[in-house]
Amino acid sequence: MLQLNDVVGGYDDAHPVIKNVTFTIDKGKMIGILGPNGCGKSTLLKLISGILPLQNGSVRIDHKVAQSYSSRELARKMAVLPQLHNHSFSHTVRETVALGRYPYQQGIFSSWSQEDENAVVESMRQTGIEKYATEDITYLSGGEQQRTFVAQALAQKSALLLLDEPTNHLDIEHQKQLMDLIQFEVKTHGLTVLSVFHDMNLAALYCDELILLEAGHIVAQGEPHEVLKEKQVEKVYHTKIARISHPVIPKPQISLLPSSYSQKATVVSAQHINILSDYVLVQTPEPLKVVSSSLHNAGIGWYDTFMNRTVDEYYMCADAHEEMERYIQLAGFIPSKTVAMMTAVAVKHAIIKEYEEDGLSIVVVVTAGVGNAVDASKSYLRQPLWHIGTINIWVFINAILTDESLLQAMMTATEAKVKAMADEKIMDTIAQTIATGTSTDSLLIAATQQGEMQQYAGTVTKVGRLIGRGVYEATVEALRDYKRAKGMIE
Numbered sequence: 001m002l003q004l005n006d007v008v009g010g011y012d013d014a015h016p017v018i019k020n021v022t023f024t025i026d027k028g029k030m031i032g033i034l035g036p037n038g039c040g041k042s043t044l045l046k047l048i049s050g051i052l053p054l055q056n057g058s059v060r061i062d063h064k065v066a067q068s069y070s071s072r073e074l075a076r077k078m079a080v081l082p083q084l085h086n087h088s089f090s091h092t093v094r095e096t097v098a099l100g101r102y103p104y105q106q107g108i109f110s111s112w113s114q115e116d117e118n119a120v121v122e123s124m125r126q127t128g129i130e131k132y133a134t135e136d137i138t139y140l141s142g143g144e145q146q147r148t149f150v151a152q153a154l155a156q157k158s159a160l161l162l163l164d165e166p167t168n169h170l171d172i173e174h175q176k177q178l179m180d181l182i183q184f185e186v187k188t189h190g191l192t193v194l195s196v197f198h199d200m201n202l203a204a205l206y207c208d209e210l211i212l213l214e215a216g217h218i219v220a221q222g223e224p225h226e227v228l229k230e231k232q233v234e235k236v237y238h239t240k241i242a243r244i245s246h247p248v249i250p251k252p253q254i255s256l257l258p259s260s261y262s263q264k265a266t267v268v269s270a271q272h273i274n275i276l277s278d279y280v281l282v283q284t285p286e287p288l289k290v291v292s293s294s295l296h297n298a299g300i301g302w303y304d305t306f307m308n309r310t311v312d313e314y315y316m317c318a319d320a321h322e323e324m325e326r327y328i329q330l331a332g333f334i335p336s337k338t339v340a341m342m343t344a345v346a347v348k349h350a351i352i353k354e355y356e357e358d359g360l361s362i363v364v365v366v367t368a369g370v371g372n373a374v375d376a377s378k379s380y381l382r383q384p385l386w387h388i389g390t391i392n393i394w395v396f397i398n399a400i401l402t403d404e405s406l407l408q409a410m411m412t413a414t415e416a417k418v419k420a421m422a423d424e425k426i427m428d429t430i431a432q433t434i435a436t437g438t439s440t441d442s443l444l445i446a447a448t449q450q451g452e453m454q455q456y457a458g459t460v461t462k463v464g465r466l467i468g469r470g471v472y473e474a475t476v477e478a479l480r481d482y483k484r485a486k487g488m489i490e
């Protein structure tokens with residue numbers, strides 16, 4: 001649909017802004033242009049739309065050199081949404097949108113057709129601006145004006161849309177509406193879109209491909225995950241960032257790292273573990289980075305309150321998540337900052353252990369009830385019933401853990417728990433084999449993210465050795481306590 005070959009151009013022949021830019025966009029694709037301020041994004045759009053002449057190279061639209069189209073023909077092929085600037089002219093919203101139909105007019109509005117009318121009405125409806133139709137555009141907010149100019153570009157009904165920061169001035173509801181609308185036109189009507197973005201995350205969510213410009217050159221081009229690489233983005237934008245995965249769809253997202261974020265020194269020790277009447281509680285002065293399978297706030301996140309709550313062995317609740325959230329609130333804590341799990345074991349039986357080796361320390365807290373012990377390899381023999389038995393394990397680590405380390409710590413802790421079950425000969429009463437856990441166990445790894453970096457946490461790493469030993473010893477002790485409480489041992 002659009003082909004650029006060795007395009008050179010700008011405002012001054014001696015110093016072109018755009019230098020040898022080559023790319024092709026297929027029909028029905030949405031491509032985002034990214035790059036720092038002044039790198040030439042808007043200039044590139046101006047060269048493509050013919051506002052600026054090319055110094056070298058060619059722009060082809062539908063295999064024909066762009067300059068060979070008359071201006072009216074070109075406008076039927078290509079609509080342009082420039083960067084929104086203050087403008088002095090005064091038109092109603094409807095008149096402004098209707099200007100998008102000029103390529104189809106013979107004289108000024110002398111041949112207004114039903115098709116023109118339909119295009120204007122439809123694009124005003126799509127962008128949600130019908131209610132402002134008779135208002136003067138200069139009285140609208142920045143976002144409303146932006147939507148009016150998008151409607152004008154859509155009313156042009158051209159196959160190629162060039163957009164310069166289309167979501168400028170829009171709140172997130174209208175950003176999403178606009179991007180959804182453009183994506184719908186791309187997917188269902190084969191519209192081709194080339195759009196400048198400052199918001200890399202929005203571009204990654206909606207674009208098929210991204211082009212990253214630096215000082216008028218293309219430095220990267222491809223699918224969002226290929227272009228938004230941490231080192232590449234840091235180099236081009238001269239700033240520290242973290243690349244993360246979108247939580248719901250497989251797209252990369254870029255997060256800024258403020259340079260002056262400072263945390264209070266946080267070291268978790270056994271003294272932080274409070275055993276209250278109904279729950280074990282830990283509160284830390286700063287949030288810890290947590291990975292857990294807790295009932296409340298499972299997954300990876302940052303939390304400063306940790307609760308292991310005793311419930312009746314026959315606890316039943318239609319919505320345990322909602323009930324737990326209410327419980328946390330009534331107990332005086334903030335649900336969004338709290339990770340919480342449940343146990344049928346009285347919390348006075350919680351085992352707390354602290355380990356330190358070579359400047360690295362961890363705290364392990366375990367409650368173990370194994371009335372519902374299961375051999376994971378034989379659990380298919382059971383009915384899938386939810387029943388609280390539960391071994392809950394917390395591991396607090398005074399160090400910086402990478403994500404891979406947090407996940408390895410989960411594995412190391414699980415292996416240590418399984419070994420404790422084996423050594424204590426805890427049986428799966430249905431399979432008649434040694435159990436590996438209970439059917440509702442939870443595990444939490446929480447790192448202060450201060451101190452020494454622990455890249456890995458497998459069994460023979462510095463932190464893995466502490467976790468393996470700590471979880472094993474605390475679980476064995478908790479299992480013995482459980483047996484004692486049940487009169488199984490002295």
Ligand SMILES: Nc1ncnc2c1ncn2[C@@H]1O[C@H](COP(=O)(O)OP(=O)(O)OP(=O)(O)O)[C@@H](O)[C@H]1O
Nearest residue numbers: 010011017035036037038039040041042043044198
């Ligand atoms: N009308 C103009 N005359 C002369 N130089 C210009 C003109 N417009 C832009 N420039 C220069 O061209 C370079 C590229 O500008 P351009 O607007 O294309 O950058 P951009 O990547 O779109 O920037 P931003 O992210 O700030 O919108 C800049 O150095 C800018 O100063």
